[in-house]
Amino acid sequence: MAPPGPILRMRGIGKRFPGVKALDGVDFRLLPGEVHALMGENGAGKSTLIKVLTGVYDIDDGEMELEGRPAAFSSPLAAQQAGISTVYQEVNLCPNLSVAENIFIGREPRRLGHIRWKRMRHRAGELLHRLDLDLDVSAALSTYSLAVQQMVAIARAVDVEAKVLVLDEPTSSLDAGEVAQLFRVMRRLKEQGIAILFVSHFLDQVYEIADRMTILRNGRLVGEYLTSELSQVELVGKMIGRELADLERLEGRPLARETGPLVEARDLGRAGAIEPFTLTIHEGEVVGLAGLLGSGRTELARLLFGADHAGTGSLRIAGEAANLRTPRAAIHRNLAFCSENRREEGLVPDLTVRENIVLALQAARGWTRPLPRRRQDELVAKYISALNIRPADPEQLVQNLSGGNQQKVLLARWLILEPRLLILDEPTRGIDVGAKAEIQRLVAELSDGGMAVLFISAELEEVLRLSHKVGVLRDRRLVAEVDNDEGLTSEVLTETIASGAAS
Amino acid sequence: MTVSPTSSGPLTLLRHRLFWPVVILVALLLLNVVFTDHFFSIEVKEGHLYGSLIDIVRFGAPLILVALGMTLVIATSGIDLSVGSVVAISGALACLQISDLGDQDSVGGVLGAAGVALLLSLVLGAWNGVLVAAVGIQPIIATLILMVAGRGLAQLITGGQIITVNSSPYKLIGGGYWLTLPFGIIIVLVVLALTAFLTRRLALGLLIRSVGGNAEASRLAGIGARGVVITVYTFCALCAGIAGLMISSNVSSADGNNAGLWIELDAILAVVIGGTPLSGGRFSLGGTVLGALIIQTLTTTIYSIGVPPETTLLFKALVVTVVCLLQSPAFRAKVVRRRRPAGVSPVAEEKVRVHA
Numbered sequence: 001m002a003p004p005g006p007i008l009r010m011r012g013i014g015k016r017f018p019g020v021k022a023l024d025g026v027d028f029r030l031l032p033g034e035v036h037a038l039m040g041e042n043g044a045g046k047s048t049l050i051k052v053l054t055g056v057y058d059i060d061d062g063e064m065e066l067e068g069r070p071a072a073f074s075s076p077l078a079a080q081q082a083g084i085s086t087v088y089q090e091v092n093l094c095p096n097l098s099v100a101e102n103i104f105i106g107r108e109p110r111r112l113g114h115i116r117w118k119r120m121r122h123r124a125g126e127l128l129h130r131l132d133l134d135l136d137v138s139a140a141l142s143t144y145s146l147a148v149q150q151m152v153a154i155a156r157a158v159d160v161e162a163k164v165l166v167l168d169e170p171t172s173s174l175d176a177g178e179v180a181q182l183f184r185v186m187r188r189l190k191e192q193g194i195a196i197l198f199v200s201h202f203l204d205q206v207y208e209i210a211d212r213m214t215i216l217r218n219g220r221l222v223g224e225y226l227t228s229e230l231s232q233v234e235l236v237g238k239m240i241g242r243e244l245a246d247l248e249r250l251e252g253r254p255l256a257r258e259t260g261p262l263v264e265a266r267d268l269g270r271a272g273a274i275e276p277f278t279l280t281i282h283e284g285e286v287v288g289l290a291g292l293l294g295s296g297r298t299e300l301a302r303l304l305f306g307a308d309h310a311g312t313g314s315l316r317i318a319g320e321a322a323n324l325r326t327p328r329a330a331i332h333r334n335l336a337f338c339s340e341n342r343r344e345e346g347l348v349p350d351l352t353v354r355e356n357i358v359l360a361l362q363a364a365r366g367w368t369r370p371l372p373r374r375r376q377d378e379l380v381a382k383y384i385s386a387l388n389i390r391p392a393d394p395e396q397l398v399q400n401l402s403g404g405n406q407q408k409v410l411l412a413r414w415l416i417l418e419p420r421l422l423i424l425d426e427p428t429r430g431i432d433v434g435a436k437a438e439i440q441r442l443v444a445e446l447s448d449g450g451m452a453v454l455f456i457s458a459e460l461e462e463v464l465r466l467s468h469k470v471g472v473l474r475d476r477r478l479v480a481e482v483d484n485d486e487g488l489t490s491e492v493l494t495e496t497i498a499s500g501a502a503s
Numbered sequence: 504m505t506v507s508p509t510s511s512g513p514l515t516l517l518r519h520r521l522f523w524p525v526v527i528l529v530a531l532l533l534l535n536v537v538f539t540d541h542f543f544s545i546e547v548k549e550g551h552l553y554g555s556l557i558d559i560v561r562f563g564a565p566l567i568l569v570a571l572g573m574t575l576v577i578a579t580s581g582i583d584l585s586v587g588s589v590v591a592i593s594g595a596l597a598c599l600q601i602s603d604l605g606d607q608d609s610v611g612g613v614l615g616a617a618g619v620a621l622l623l624s625l626v627l628g629a630w631n632g633v634l635v636a637a638v639g640i641q642p643i644i645a646t647l648i649l650m651v652a653g654r655g656l657a658q659l660i661t662g663g664q665i666i667t668v669n670s671s672p673y674k675l676i677g678g679g680y681w682l683t684l685p686f687g688i689i690i691v692l693v694v695l696a697l698t699a700f701l702t703r704r705l706a707l708g709l710l711i712r713s714v715g716g717n718a719e720a721s722r723l724a725g726i727g728a729r730g731v732v733i734t735v736y737t738f739c740a741l742c743a744g745i746a747g748l749m750i751s752s753n754v755s756s757a758d759g760n761n762a763g764l765w766i767e768l769d770a771i772l773a774v775v776i777g778g779t780p781l782s783g784g785r786f787s788l789g790g791t792v793l794g795a796l797i798i799q800t801l802t803t804t805i806y807s808i809g810v811p812p813e814t815t816l817l818f819k820a821l822v823v824t825v826v827c828l829l830q831s832p833a834f835r836a837k838v839v840r841r842r843r844p845a846g847v848s849p850v851a852e853e854k855v856r857v858h859a
Contacts, residue, residue: 339720344717345720345723348721351712
């Protein structure tokens with residue numbers, strides 16, 4: 001078969017940042033009417049390549065052609081005008097505006113200078129209808145779920161005469177049904193001849209939707225492959241440059257020793273967030289929480305950590321009654337909570353990697369007892385190397401790091417406190433296979449060392465691999481608590497989530 | 504997420520945060536040399552340092568103090584509009600007490616008066632902090648309350664009159680000399696050293712930047728954000744209180760209406776010129792001092808080059824606008840970019856445009 005000529009071709013692309021070579025001689029092409037996955041670990045250069053393509057960064061080396069003509073975009077707007085539309089990982093819309101306003105912001109249909117609201121709403125409805133969405137377009141965007149917001153972002157992106165649609169991790173916060181809906185939309189766009197560049201860390205999704213993939217590693221091109229000709233194992237091998245054995249080695253780990261209960265929650269609950277639940281976590285035990293998005297996993301964790309006030313019930317930590325009114329109180333009792341929302345609840349973007357890492361420890365000491373600089377440097381250096389944080393520069397602003405490395409910085413912040421219970425909310429979301437394996441191995445090691453871990457993840461496989469015990473949530477209720485033994489498989493777990501009762 | 508074209512070598516100096524404020528200050532000073540003879544000369548008369556440069560620092564001292572406190576408030580992404588009122592209240596209370604003294608020259612009496620005035624400033628600052636951190640009112644509104652009410656309070660204290668005092672120990676604070684230096688400059692140096700100590704040697708600076716950069720993340724990291732914010736507003740009011748003593752001491756009188764009028768705006772300006780963003784999360788004490796000096800030098804310049812009084816405010820506004828633009832990295836990047844694209848690939852851009 002003779003494929004049609006590429007709509008987009010990039011040759012020898014290079015991009016340098018102070019001290020980092022983010023891209024080095026990368027070739028890339030996109031054919032019309034295909035879904036092309038861009039694969040690679042965190043820091044492999046995926047985001048940089050996308051930002052170069054969409055005009056956020058300028059190119060240091062190499063050239064770019066759009067429809068056979070040389071192109072260089074000085075701004076995202078220029079790229080968009082040339083037909084390259086992007087939907088980023090974190091939805092870049094205004095939640096306070098209505099759906100229709102969001103779709104037409106900056107290009108409202110006008111007559112004599114004033115906005116034709118009726119026409120705008122009508123067109124927005126039409127547009128969404130084509131994507132199988134039936135929304136009240138005059139409602140504020142914030143009233144809809146993240147998934148729907150994502151679809152609105154896509155609707156907006158394709159309405160501006162897109163030839164190339166870039167989807168940067170669109171599925172990282174969607175549940176299975178929503179992903180299916182997104183894929184339906186993607187297939188429809190593909191039929192219309194739009195080239196879709198798709199970035200996702202979920203391999204199954206890539207294999208479901210992508211026709212072709214380009215793999216990057218450490219800023220260099222590994223190769224371009226047809227999805228049908230590359231097995232998952234080969235793909236992962238090419239991404240991380242080593243074999244996948246790491247991921248498997250964790251299987252079959254022994255159950256925790258019988259130890260005293262560390263955290264005992266009795267009928268702990270908060271109206272509107274989570275129904276009263278009872279949960280015991282032992283020292284050295286990994287308790288997994290499984291459930292759909294919005295089933296109350298995060299809410300449960302936040303109550304344990306005192307991030308929200310519990311309305312009912314009681315909590316005992318290490319045998320003592322605890323009334324946690326603030327995270328500060330929880331930290332004093334050796335609890336740590338790594339939020340799923342890195343950007344809003346985790347990182348302080350203007351601080352350096354070092355400052356972000358020592359933040360919780362310094363907060364625990366209070367501002368009158370500064371942590372000596374030498375001690376800071378020691379601790380930070382230790383965790384940068386232990387967690388393999390890249391670039392290994394403690395004075396780099398944390399906002400310049402890739403997602404997976406930011407996650408590791410957050411982990412380091414809590415690990416230096418040496419907590420007795422570490423709550424990890426989706427620690428592996430949006431990060432690549434290599435870093436995922438590293439974090440999973442870390443969790444196993446920590447629990448072997450006696451630390452209790454509450455592990456929340458949307459990926460059942462991961463929960464099963466790591467946990468000694470799994471709590472299942474459904475509709476903001478803890479519906480089951482199952483020991484992770486031979487009999488527990490992801491099918492059983494799925495069944496439990498679906499039916500709401502332990503088998 | 505800012506990415507600027509990279510370069511190295513001599514340009515590193517150009518990229519230093521304080522490069523532009525320094526350039527502006529030097530330019531203003533040089534401008535003065537043209538209009539004033541011996542502008543840079545500093546001489547010792549009767550064991551006191553005299554000279555135009557000394558005067559700039561001396562008259563700028565209250566502004567530097569207020570701006571230092573403001574810097575920390577702004578770094579927590581707050582703002583304090585009430586500093587002008589605190590200046591007035593502090594001066595009024597001190598002068599009222601001194602005027603009630605049997606012997607206005609008694610050092611103990613003056614110290615007591617200053618102490619009470621500063622104590623009240625602390626209380627007022629804590630009030631601001633509580634409104635912002637505990638009650639949760641937006642800083643601009645919370646401090647607006649005291650900005651308006653504070654003027655009233657100051658007038659209440661002075662009984663609507665201008666209180667004049669005749670006390671040589673009190674006069675020392677704003678107008679006197681110590682170790683050849685104007686006493687005001689010494690106070691500024693002490694407060695500056697104290698602030699630098701609190702924020703750099705102790706961890707207050709890190710916590711302030713963290714709270715200003717991401718309040719929710721800071722709370723979850725166990726920072727007592729409430730305490731930090733209250734501390735910062737209290738510190739800011741203390742600085743304003745000291746500035747109030749200086750201002751009233753300098754003229755040996757307290758004017759509840761006009762003392763410290765609009766100083767909050769000058770202070771915010773000084774902070775911004777010094778490179779501390781209003782969005783918080785970062786701050787520069789050195790920048791703030793430079794900023795305050797720039798504003799004071801500008802005021803001096805206006806008099807020395809003989810700008811007609813009716814155009815003074817306009818002239819000042821123009822200069823300040825230029826300063827702010829020069830100081831803004833975003834603006835400079837825009838200017839540079841506009842000049843450069845010719846080199847990149849005009850043909851390619853042209854084609855893309857045509858296509859769109």
